[in-house]
Amino acid sequence: MKKTNVLIKGNIRQYVMVIALAVVIILFQILTDGVLLKPLNISNLIAQNSYILILATGMLLCILTGGNIDLSVGSVAGFIGALSAIFIMKMDMPVLVAIILSLVVGVIIGMWHGFWIAYVGVPAFIATLAGMLLFRGLTLTALQGTSLAPMPDSYRFIASGFLPDIIGGPDGINVLAIVIGIVSSLAYVIGQLKIRIDKQKYNFEVTPLKVLIPKIIGIIVVVNAFTFSLASYRGIPMVLVIVSLLVIIYSYITTKTIPGRHIYAYGGNAKAARLSGVNTKRVMFWVYTNMGFLAAIAGIVFTGRLNSATPKAGVNFELDAIAACFIGGASTTGGVGTVIGAIVGGLLMGVLNNGMSIMGISIDWQQAIKGIVLLGAVAFDVYSKSKSK
Amino acid sequence: MEKYVLEMKNISKLFPGVKALDSVNLKVKPNQIHALVGENGAGKSTLMNVLSGVYPYGTYEGDIVVNGVTCKFKKIKDSEAKKIAIIHQELALIPTLSIAENVFLGNEQSNAGIIIDWHKTKLKTMEILKKVGLKESIDNRIKDIGMGKQQLVEIAKALAKDVKILILDEPTAALNDEDSDHLLDLLIELKKEGITSIIISHKLNEVTKVADEITVLRDGKIIETLSKGIDEISEKRIIKGMVGREITDRFPKREHKVGEICFEVKNWNAYDHMDESKHKLKDININTRVGEVVGIAGIMGAGRTELAMSIFGKAYGKKISGTILKNGKKLHLHNVKDAIDNGIAYTTEDRKTSGLNLIDDIKGNICIASLKSISKGIVIDANNEIKVAEEYRKKLGIKSPSILQKTGNLSGGNQQKVVFSKWIFSDPDILILDEPTRGIDVGAKYEIYSVINKLAEKGKTILMISSELPEILGMCDRIYVMNEGRIVGELNSSEASQESIMHCIMQSH
Incomplete structure (x- = not known):
C-alpha cells in the first residue's frame, strides 16, 4: 500500500492532468449539449490540434535538456509549408518528392539551430529567437506576401484524409476503424501482460491486479469508444495515424532507449552527465535537429489542412507547443516531463479551445483562458513540489 | 543558577x-x-x-x-x-x-x-x-x-x-x-x-x-x-x-597485494580551461600499480582535481600534452566516454553538483555511465537495470526504502555510495577518487574505506585525492604530494607523515 502511495505521489502531476482533461471533456460535453463528443467534432478536434501535438512532442525534448525552448518552430513550420507549396506549384515536383525534400530541409534547419546552440554555445532562447525571425522573413520572401493555393489532393490527404475502409461494411460504419481499435486494445493487453511476466521472472514487484485490471479496462473502453465514434463518421483521420505513431515512437525513445536516457540525464545535471560519459553537445545537437524535423511535419500537416501556404502560417504555434509541455508536467529546469504529458497538455488546451468555440465564446477570450490554465497548472506544480519537500 | x-x-x-x-x-x-x-x-x-x-x-x-x-x-x-x-x-x-x-x-x-x-x-x-x-x-x-x-x-x-x-x-x-x-x-x-x-x-x-x-x-x-x-x-x-559504539580503528585493514605498474601518466601538461595562458599542470609524472592505493595530497588549488579531470578524457584543461599508458599501451582519450571505455573511472569531489543527477532515482544514477551493458542495441532492458541497481544497493549498503528513491533525498554517505556504485558497475581498472569522504560522517566513512579496500584487493588501482591528511596516511600505500601544478614529492606509507607531507609542500615554494 505504501509503495502504491509512493508511486501515485511520484506521478501525481500526470494523474492530475489526465483527470483535469477528463473533467474538462465532461464539462464541455454538458455545456455544448453533447456536441463536443459528436463523431464529426472528434475528427475536427484531432485535425485542429494535430500540428500542436506534433510540435509539443519535439518541444518536450528541448525542454527536457534544461528548460530550453525552441521559439522558431512556428516560423519553421510556416517556412516548410511555403517551401513544399513552391516545390509542387512553382517547380512542378511530384507531391511525394516535394514532401521528402521539405522534411530534409526541416532537418537541415534543425541542424542549423543545433549547431549554434550545442557547438557554438549560443543560448537556445537566442538562437531560436533568431531562427524565428529568420524563417518568418524567409517565408514572407518566398511567398512574396501572397498565398499559394489550392494544394493537390494527395497533399491534402495527409492533413484531412481518412484511412480508406479496406474491409468494407455496412453503410456509414468504417469497419477498419473498429478493427484498429480492437487490435490496438489487444496489443496493449499483451504488452502489459508481457511486462508483468518479465517482472515476475525476475521476482520484481508488480502492480497489484486490483490496480492494473481497472486501468486496462478503462483504457480499452476509452480507446474503443473513441474508434467506434470515429467509425460512425468517416473513419480514422490520417493525422491521427501520424500523431499516434509519433507519440508511440517518441515515448519509446524517451523512456526505453539510451539516447532518451541521455536527454533526461543532461537535463537533470549537465555536469554529472558529461562526467558520466554522455556526449552533452551531441545530445543538444540532435534534440534541436529533431525539432526541425517535427516542425517540418507540422508545417506540412498545417498547410494541407488549410489547403494553402500563407505567409502568416504557424504564427504563435511555438507558444502553444511550449504551453502544452508545461501544462503536461514538464519542469522549467529540465529533466522532468513525458511525451504523454505534453500530449495531454496539448489536448487539454485543444478541448478548451474547441469547447469554447462551439459555445460561441470569442477567440480573444479563448486566448485569455488558455493563459490562466497555463498559469494555474504550473502554479499547482510549484505548490505541490514545495509541499512535498 | x-x-x-x-x-x-x-x-x-x-x-x-x-x-x-x-x-x-x-x-x-x-x-x-x-x-x-x-x-x-x-x-x-x-x-x-x-x-x-x-x-x-x-x-x-x-x-x-x-x-x-x-x-x-x-x-x-x-x-x-x-x-x-x-x-x-x-x-x-x-x-x-x-x-x-x-x-x-x-x-x-x-x-x-x-x-x-x-x-x-x-x-x-x-x-x-x-x-x-x-x-x-x-x-x-x-x-x-x-x-x-x-x-x-x-x-x-x-x-x-x-x-x-x-x-x-x-x-x-x-x-x-x-x-x-x-x-x-x-x-x-x-x-x-x-x-x-x-x-x-x-x-x-x-x-x-x-x-x-x-x-x-x-x-x-x-x-x-x-x-x-x-x-x-x-x-x-x-x-x-x-x-553509540567505539570504533577501534578508523581505517579498516587491507591485505596488501601490490603488483606491477599498470597505469602511467608521463610529462603531463595542461592549461586553464578559461585562460589558456595559465599553465595549470606542469610536467607531471605519476604511476600506479595493480592493487595499489595511491594518494595525492596537497592544499587546495594545488591542481589535483585538474589533474584527475584532465586524465579523465580531457574533462578539464586546454592544450593538454603528455602520454597515458595503461599496461604499457598508449591510450588516446579524447572524451569522457573514451576514458570509461578504457577502464578509467572518476568520482567527482562534489557529488551534488557534478556527481549525481539529484532529481533522478538511485537506479538511473547507478546505470548512467554503463547503459550499454544493460541494453540490447540502444534499447535499455528495464528489468536488467532494476536487477543491477538492487545488487549494488545490497553490496554497498545504500540505506533507502527502494532503488526508486531520488538521490537528492539521500544523506551524504548514501549519495556517495550511489556514486561509487555507478563507477564500480562501469567495471574500471583504475578508479580516481576525488575527496571520496568529504562531508560524510564517521560511520559512512568507514564503509567507504572498506569499499576502497575491497576494490584494491580485487586488483583495481585506486588514485585517491584527499585534503584530509589522516585519511591519506591511513589508506594509501604510496603518496604523491602536489603543489602549484607540480608533483613535489613521493612518499611510501612507511615514511609518510603529516609533517613529511607538509615539508614537501613548504620546500617547493
Missing part, C-alpha cells in the same frame, strides 16, 4: 515519517565556542534551522530562550533581530558582487531612504575585514577570491549585523588546513569580544581543539554534553557518543 545565553528546551521536530528532533535540550553559555557533533541525519542542521527561524515557530515543539527571553521566530529576520546569525554550508554570497556589497547585502548602509551611502559602506567593510583578518581589496568580486576568504566574508557579513550568537554549519568542510586554522583562531578571537559561536562540524580534531563545550547528537536526541576541563575530551570519546 548558571546563566545561559541560549537555551533550547524540549525541542521536537517532525518531518513526514521521521522524528528529526526528539525533546532536545541545548544550553549554551555566553562567550564560548559550543560544538555540535553527530553523524549525518542526527539532527544538527535541523536544530540550527529551528533556532535561526528557517523552520518557523509553530512547525516544531518546545521553546527557544535567548538571554532569558522566550522567542518565537517566524522568519530568519526575527532571529537576526535577536543577534543570531547562521552561516550555512553553502555560502549565501553573490559571486558577481564585490566584497563590500556582499558584506552589507540586505543590510545596506544609507543615510536616508533607499540611496546607498557607499562611503560609509566601504569604511565599515574595511573595519570589519581587518577584524576578521582578511587582507583583500573590498572591491574584489567574490568569485575571484578563494573559498577560505569567502568564508571570512560570510563571517564579516554576520559581524556587520552586530551578532552575538554565530552559528556555523561545517565552516571548514571546504577549506584547507591553513584556512581552517585561521578561521578557528578567528572564532577564539571573537569569543573575547563577547560573541558566542555554535559550530557544527565533522572534523573532530578541530572540535576538540577549539570547543569549550561539545554536544553530541544521535538520532535526533542529545546523548551528552562534554565540557572542557570537566570531561575527558578526545576524538575517541566523541565518536563513541556519536555512533
Whole structure:
C-alpha cells in the first residue's frame, strides 16, 4: 500500500492532468449539449490540434535538456509549408518528392539551430529567437506576401484524409476503424501482460491486479469508444495515424532507449552527465535537429489542412507547443516531463479551445483562458513540489 | 543558577515519517565556542534551522530562550533581530558582487531612504575585514577570491549585523588546513569580544581543539554534553557518543597485494580551461600499480582535481600534452566516454553538483555511465537495470526504502555510495577518487574505506585525492604530494607523515 502511495505521489502531476482533461471533456460535453463528443467534432478536434501535438512532442525534448525552448518552430513550420507549396506549384515536383525534400530541409534547419546552440554555445532562447525571425522573413520572401493555393489532393490527404475502409461494411460504419481499435486494445493487453511476466521472472514487484485490471479496462473502453465514434463518421483521420505513431515512437525513445536516457540525464545535471560519459553537445545537437524535423511535419500537416501556404502560417504555434509541455508536467529546469504529458497538455488546451468555440465564446477570450490554465497548472506544480519537500 | 545565553528546551521536530528532533535540550553559555557533533541525519542542521527561524515557530515543539527571553521566530529576520546569525554550508554570497556589497547585502548602509551611502559602506567593510583578518581589496568580486576568504566574508557579513550568537554549519568542510586554522583562531578571537559561536562540524580534531563545550547528537536526541576541563575530551570519546559504539580503528585493514605498474601518466601538461595562458599542470609524472592505493595530497588549488579531470578524457584543461599508458599501451582519450571505455573511472569531489543527477532515482544514477551493458542495441532492458541497481544497493549498503528513491533525498554517505556504485558497475581498472569522504560522517566513512579496500584487493588501482591528511596516511600505500601544478614529492606509507607531507609542500615554494 505504501509503495502504491509512493508511486501515485511520484506521478501525481500526470494523474492530475489526465483527470483535469477528463473533467474538462465532461464539462464541455454538458455545456455544448453533447456536441463536443459528436463523431464529426472528434475528427475536427484531432485535425485542429494535430500540428500542436506534433510540435509539443519535439518541444518536450528541448525542454527536457534544461528548460530550453525552441521559439522558431512556428516560423519553421510556416517556412516548410511555403517551401513544399513552391516545390509542387512553382517547380512542378511530384507531391511525394516535394514532401521528402521539405522534411530534409526541416532537418537541415534543425541542424542549423543545433549547431549554434550545442557547438557554438549560443543560448537556445537566442538562437531560436533568431531562427524565428529568420524563417518568418524567409517565408514572407518566398511567398512574396501572397498565398499559394489550392494544394493537390494527395497533399491534402495527409492533413484531412481518412484511412480508406479496406474491409468494407455496412453503410456509414468504417469497419477498419473498429478493427484498429480492437487490435490496438489487444496489443496493449499483451504488452502489459508481457511486462508483468518479465517482472515476475525476475521476482520484481508488480502492480497489484486490483490496480492494473481497472486501468486496462478503462483504457480499452476509452480507446474503443473513441474508434467506434470515429467509425460512425468517416473513419480514422490520417493525422491521427501520424500523431499516434509519433507519440508511440517518441515515448519509446524517451523512456526505453539510451539516447532518451541521455536527454533526461543532461537535463537533470549537465555536469554529472558529461562526467558520466554522455556526449552533452551531441545530445543538444540532435534534440534541436529533431525539432526541425517535427516542425517540418507540422508545417506540412498545417498547410494541407488549410489547403494553402500563407505567409502568416504557424504564427504563435511555438507558444502553444511550449504551453502544452508545461501544462503536461514538464519542469522549467529540465529533466522532468513525458511525451504523454505534453500530449495531454496539448489536448487539454485543444478541448478548451474547441469547447469554447462551439459555445460561441470569442477567440480573444479563448486566448485569455488558455493563459490562466497555463498559469494555474504550473502554479499547482510549484505548490505541490514545495509541499512535498 | 548558571546563566545561559541560549537555551533550547524540549525541542521536537517532525518531518513526514521521521522524528528529526526528539525533546532536545541545548544550553549554551555566553562567550564560548559550543560544538555540535553527530553523524549525518542526527539532527544538527535541523536544530540550527529551528533556532535561526528557517523552520518557523509553530512547525516544531518546545521553546527557544535567548538571554532569558522566550522567542518565537517566524522568519530568519526575527532571529537576526535577536543577534543570531547562521552561516550555512553553502555560502549565501553573490559571486558577481564585490566584497563590500556582499558584506552589507540586505543590510545596506544609507543615510536616508533607499540611496546607498557607499562611503560609509566601504569604511565599515574595511573595519570589519581587518577584524576578521582578511587582507583583500573590498572591491574584489567574490568569485575571484578563494573559498577560505569567502568564508571570512560570510563571517564579516554576520559581524556587520552586530551578532552575538554565530552559528556555523561545517565552516571548514571546504577549506584547507591553513584556512581552517585561521578561521578557528578567528572564532577564539571573537569569543573575547563577547560573541558566542555554535559550530557544527565533522572534523573532530578541530572540535576538540577549539570547543569549550561539545554536544553530541544521535538520532535526533542529545546523548551528552562534554565540557572542557570537566570531561575527558578526545576524538575517541566523541565518536563513541556519536555512533553509540567505539570504533577501534578508523581505517579498516587491507591485505596488501601490490603488483606491477599498470597505469602511467608521463610529462603531463595542461592549461586553464578559461585562460589558456595559465599553465595549470606542469610536467607531471605519476604511476600506479595493480592493487595499489595511491594518494595525492596537497592544499587546495594545488591542481589535483585538474589533474584527475584532465586524465579523465580531457574533462578539464586546454592544450593538454603528455602520454597515458595503461599496461604499457598508449591510450588516446579524447572524451569522457573514451576514458570509461578504457577502464578509467572518476568520482567527482562534489557529488551534488557534478556527481549525481539529484532529481533522478538511485537506479538511473547507478546505470548512467554503463547503459550499454544493460541494453540490447540502444534499447535499455528495464528489468536488467532494476536487477543491477538492487545488487549494488545490497553490496554497498545504500540505506533507502527502494532503488526508486531520488538521490537528492539521500544523506551524504548514501549519495556517495550511489556514486561509487555507478563507477564500480562501469567495471574500471583504475578508479580516481576525488575527496571520496568529504562531508560524510564517521560511520559512512568507514564503509567507504572498506569499499576502497575491497576494490584494491580485487586488483583495481585506486588514485585517491584527499585534503584530509589522516585519511591519506591511513589508506594509501604510496603518496604523491602536489603543489602549484607540480608533483613535489613521493612518499611510501612507511615514511609518510603529516609533517613529511607538509615539508614537501613548504620546500617547493
